[in-house]
Amino acid sequence: MASIAFSSAIRNSMSWPTMLSNKPADDMKDGFSFGKSMFTTRKHNFNHQDLILTNVASPLTPAIAPPPEKTARPDDRHHVAWTSIRQERWEGELVVQGQIPLWLSGTYLRNGPGMWHIGDYNFRHLFDGYATLVKLHFENGRLIAGHRQIESEAYKAAKKNKKLCYREFSEVPKSDNFLAYVGELANLFSGASLTDNANTGVVKLGDGRVVCLTETQKGSIIIDPVTLDTLGKFEYTDTLGGLIHSAHPIVTDTEFFTLLPDLVIPGYLVVRMEPGTNDRKVIGRVDCRGGPAPGWVHSFPVTEHYVIVPEMPLRYCAQNLLKAEPTPLYKFEWHPDSKAFMHVMCKASGKIVASVEVPLYITFHFINAYEEEDEDGRVTAIIADCCEHNANTTILDRLRLQNLRSYNGGEDVLPDARVGRFIIPLDGSPHGKLEAALNPDEHGRGMDMCSINPCNLGKKYRYAYACGAERPCNFPNTLTKLDLMKKKAKNWYDEGAVPSEPFFVARPGATQEDDGVVISMVSDKNGGGYALLLDGSTFEEIARAKFPYGLPYGLHGCWVPKK
Numbered sequence: 001m002a003s004i005a006f007s008s009a010i011r012n013s014m015s016w017p018t019m020l021s022n023k024p025a026d027d028m029k030d031g032f033s034f035g036k037s038m039f040t041t042r043k044h045n046f047n048h049q050d051l052i053l054t055n056v057a058s059p060l061t062p063a064i065a066p067p068p069e070k071t072a073r074p075d076d077r078h079h080v081a082w083t084s085i086r087q088e089r090w091e092g093e094l095v096v097q098g099q100i101p102l103w104l105s106g107t108y109l110r111n112g113p114g115m116w117h118i119g120d121y122n123f124r125h126l127f128d129g130y131a132t133l134v135k136l137h138f139e140n141g142r143l144i145a146g147h148r149q150i151e152s153e154a155y156k157a158a159k160k161n162k163k164l165c166y167r168e169f170s171e172v173p174k175s176d177n178f179l180a181y182v183g184e185l186a187n188l189f190s191g192a193s194l195t196d197n198a199n200t201g202v203v204k205l206g207d208g209r210v211v212c213l214t215e216t217q218k219g220s221i222i223i224d225p226v227t228l229d230t231l232g233k234f235e236y237t238d239t240l241g242g243l244i245h246s247a248h249p250i251v252t253d254t255e256f257f258t259l260l261p262d263l264v265i266p267g268y269l270v271v272r273m274e275p276g277t278n279d280r281k282v283i284g285r286v287d288c289r290g291g292p293a294p295g296w297v298h299s300f301p302v303t304e305h306y307v308i309v310p311e312m313p314l315r316y317c318a319q320n321l322l323k324a325e326p327t328p329l330y331k332f333e334w335h336p337d338s339k340a341f342m343h344v345m346c347k348a349s350g351k352i353v354a355s356v357e358v359p360l361y362i363t364f365h366f367i368n369a370y371e372e373e374d375e376d377g378r379v380t381a382i383i384a385d386c387c388e389h390n391a392n393t394t395i396l397d398r399l400r401l402q403n404l405r406s407y408n409g410g411e412d413v414l415p416d417a418r419v420g421r422f423i424i425p426l427d428g429s430p431h432g433k434l435e436a437a438l439n440p441d442e443h444g445r446g447m448d449m450c451s452i453n454p455c456n457l458g459k460k461y462r463y464a465y466a467c468g469a470e471r472p473c474n475f476p477n478t479l480t481k482l483d484l485m486k487k488k489a490k491n492w493y494d495e496g497a498v499p500s501e502p503f504f505v506a507r508p509g510a511t512q513e514d515d516g517v518v519i520s521m522v523s524d525k526n527g528g529g530y531a532l533l534l535d536g537s538t539f540e541e542i543a544r545a546k547f548p549y550g551l552p553y554g555l556h557g558c559w560v561p562k563k
């Protein structure tokens with residue numbers, strides 16, 4: 001079986017767009033310059049040699065890692081995690097050290113911004129990069145890996161015109177003249193100039209379609225989980241309009257919830273989409289209680305009966321959206337006076353059952369939420385956990401590429417983070433609490449990129465997996481298993497490596513919450529990369545498989561089980 005399935009999956013086609021010229025370190029003073037570098041640049045254009053070096057796998061002759069000096073570009077001065085992927089696509093079988101459990105059958109997909117330049121022009125922020133989709137296909141203890149650039153309009157236009165053509169997270173195309181500027185403002189309002197670069201995450205819908213996402217609605221792109229082909233836009237057929245949504249919808253086999261921020265009348269629409277449709281239906285609306293605009297909603301949690309709508313004091317900012325040059329908080333603004341809130345909406349009725357003021361907070365990612373019951377089974381409170389950055393907005397700037405790339409060890413520059421636990425009373429009290437769910441020293445005061453056993457979504461849970469810190473560091477550099485009952489963490493660490501979000505896959509038939517494996521992809525200190533499998537229960541390594549090339553950092557993933 002395996003060789004047939006695998007060989008049909010092997011595809012060695014490559015293309016080398018001129019934009020993929022292999023520009024060395026982008027170490028610019030302001031992170032924004034054309035073709036300048038502090039280092040002498042040995043301009044390295046791709047050629048056939050690169051192709052041979054990185055693309056020689058077949059199922060019968062597993063990929064052999066090229067010699068170390070070829071895995072990192074000799075002129076790279078920064079970590080491979082922050083270095084653009086070198087080629088548009090690759091696929092091959094990896095040599096596995098250790099044992100992949102035979103029950104692990106399916107494909108882990110991970111999306112993220114893996115390409116941060118157009119020719120000599122370097123992007124500014126981690127979130128600006130063009131989407132690179134990576135796959136790990138597990139079958140009978142073997143592992144086929146590959147990656148492919150997502151063919152968004154934004155990516156294709158940049159490739160064709162050799163310049164930025166759409167507004168990315170921090171990058172804005174330059175207007176040639178005033179008239180063009182006025183035209184572009186009109187395009188901003190219509191959404192025409194916004195990016196569709198689906199670089200944040202990837203989800204498998206209940207109907208089997210696999211969609212890559214970002215925060216712009218037009219950046220919802222259907223892909224083939226086997227070939228990683230871009231199949232086309234996921235078009236929303238409803239008339240809800242709006243341009244943006246949460247980057248992290250809640251997706252299960254039967255449910256799809258997301259939030260649509262309303263920048264005109266500050267608030268959020270809470271919507272649901274039935275599997276098999278492209279039609280979002282409104283469950284209800286939350287009006288913001290503070291500030292001139294809604295808070296950023298990168299993600300949000302749900303419980304069994306409620307959707308939790310966070311209202312962060314880090315709010316979208318219309319003026320910043322219009323600016324050509326980035327502001328310190330990009331498209332956002334910090335409004336501590338506007339306060340912070342958590343709203344709770346009933347999934348069935350759309351009614352808001354609680355809306356409480358909470359201490360100021362900053363989070364990208366909610367971990368999970370659940371309903372707390374008293375002895376009589378009455379729901380008394382909602383518990384919602386998130387990766388919380390101590391209400392410190394500097395984390396957004398830390399993710400600027402220049403900051404990520406300039407780190408040489410030594411000093412500790414990663415701001416402290418914690419598992420922030422919201423306690424939202426349902427008895428009408430006006431205030432909720434926010435506290436650390438465990439001592440942040442347990443995970444080195446780094447905390448982001450979390451996952452849980454999906455069976456526990458919205459339910460009382462004990463374990464979460466995330467990235468923590470072994471300091472000094474500039475970015476979360478450990479994988480951590482959090483025991484929220486015992487308030488303990490167990491950490492995995494490879495010196496100098498940057499692991500991506502640990503993703504939990506449950507063993508079929510498991511009865512224990514942590515019975516399964518945790519998948520991560522690691523960018524190592526020598527310019528290489530490897531897929532890593534940890535046991536979900538012991539958090540010990542069970543297998544790893546080296547990629548024949550260095551892996552750029554990636555964000556979020558999903559699991560597509562074998563049919």
Ligand SMILES: CC(=O)/C=C/C=C(C)/C=C/C1=C(C)CCCC1(C)C
Pocket residue numbers: 113126127128167168169194195199200214215216244247321331555
């Ligand atoms: C990669 C990631 O986590 C976040 C990406 C966010 C993006 C691409 C946000 C884009 C936006 C615009 C292009 C204009 C409107 C505001 C905003 C949603 C921030």
Ligand SMILES: CC(/C=C/C=O)=C\C=C\C=O
Pocket residue numbers: 200364395417446447448449475476555
């Ligand atoms: C990489 C990241 C957020 C990604 C959003 O999808 C946050 C990292 C935070 C560091 O502590």
Ligand SMILES: [Fe+2]
Pocket residue numbers: 200247248298364365555556
């Ligand atoms: Fe995210």
